[in-house]
Amino acid sequence: MEQGQWREARRLVREAGRVVALTGAGISAESGVPTFRDAGGLWRSYRPEELATPEALIRDPRTVLEWYAWRRSRLSRCRPNAGHRALARFFLKRGEAGLVTQNVDGLHTHAALEEAGDAPPDPALPIELHGAVGRDRCNGCETRWPAEPLADSLPRCASCGDLRRPDVVLFGETLDPEVLERARLLAERADLCLVVGTSAVVYPAAALPLATRESGGHIVEVNVRSTALTEAATIALRGEAGTVLPALLDCC
Numbered sequence: 004m005e006q007g008q009w010r011e012a013r014r015l016v017r018e019a020g021r022v023v024a025l026t027g028a029g030i031s032a033e034s035g036v037p038t039f040r041d042a043g044g045l046w047r048s049y050r051p052e053e054l055a056t057p058e059a060l061i062r063d064p065r066t067v068l069e070w071y072a073w074r075r076s077r078l079s080r081c082r083p084n085a086g087h088r089a090l091a092r093f094f095l096k097r098g099e100a101g102l103v104t105q106n107v108d109g110l111h112t113h114a115a116l117e118e119a120g121d122a123p124p125d126p127a128l129p130i131e132l133h134g135a136v137g138r139d140r141c142n143g144c145e146t147r148w149p150a151e152p153l154a155d156s157l158p159r160c161a162s163c164g165d166l167r168r169p170d171v172v173l174f175g176e177t178l179d180p181e182v183l184e185r186a187r188l189l190a191e192r193a194d195l196c197l198v199v200g201t202s203a204v205v206y207p208a209a210a211l212p213l214a215t216r217e218s219g220g221h222i223v224e225v226n227v228r229s230t231a232l233t234e235a236a237t238i239a240l241r242g243e244a245g246t247v248l249p250a251l252l253d254c255c
């Protein structure tokens with residue numbers, strides 16, 4: 004059964020004209036980045052749904068900014084793993100469609116830079132649905148800056164005085180419509196959507212693989228356990244992304 008699943012998954016990858024990948028926190032787990040909803044994915048007993056909200060940012064900005072400062076400092080020690088690198092190699096080789104991520108950690112971009120040697124072409128660079136933790140933006144206007152360490156006083160925008168915050172999409176905030184549309188078109192036109200390391204409970208990201216399926220394509224899921232999307236998948240490969248992705252993609 005297991006052997007048959009692998010054979011079928013490899014066939015789907017080989018025969019697909021266009022492949023889109025949707026990744027989540029699980030692909031970065033082996034790089035030492037905590038996930039959101041697995042055991043150990045909590046921070047000081049807060050759940051992401053409590054901290055990653057615009058309401059929390061207004062009610063208790065210091066706690067939210069400290070959470071991001073803690074994550075940034077952990078991230079500064081993290082490197083892309085074999086899963087990020089396998090996807091980067093795959094999309095460097097097979098330019099049709101491309102990579103969509105919910106992650107804000109920048110590790111797909113690092114992997115593409117490492118694998119490409121110089122400027123990687125678009126399909127190997129991720130569409131970052133939920134933004135990037137390496138940037139700040141103003142909560143009031145559109146000004147953006149590279150992230151800076153948290154000081155004693157709350158960081159403020161020099162133009163409008165509003166709070167300076169990470170350039171990420173919190174719960175209840177809307178995704179950048181152009182970014183979402185690019186991802187939606189890739190998913191809709193793909194013959195195969197590879198869904199890696201996501202619990203698939205956060206929308207609209209979780210709807211993207213369903214767009215592939217509704218237009219006649221397949222879903223192959225890579226995860227250590229079953230998820231909200233498993234039933235919709237043609238094949239579900241159980242295992243760590245850093246092991247499964249090279250084994251699945253390097254031979255196709």
Ligand code: BJW
Binds near residue numbers: 176203
């Ligand atoms: C491994 C592994 C290994 C471990 N190898 N695998 C439709 C229905 C219901 C609700 C909504 C809906 N549409 C919109 C909503 C509201 C909301 C939502 O989806 N809520 C649900 C939770 C119910 N969505 C939004 O608010 C979005 N905005 C929006 O839609 O605007 C319009 C709107 C507004 C208001 C109302 C309605 C519409 C915005 C969502 C933004 C999410 N933001 C966060 C924080 C980003 C910044 C940051 O990082 O701090 O994004 S929350 C957090 O969850 C983060 C993640 O990107 C996202 C997804 O998590 P992910 O990646 O799946 O991680 P985990 O931890 O959940 O899963 C890890 C997986 O890896 C597990 O499956 C493990 O098994 C696996 N794993 N190790 C392989 N080694």
Ligand code: ZN
Binds near residue numbers: 143163
């Ligand atoms: Zn401003």
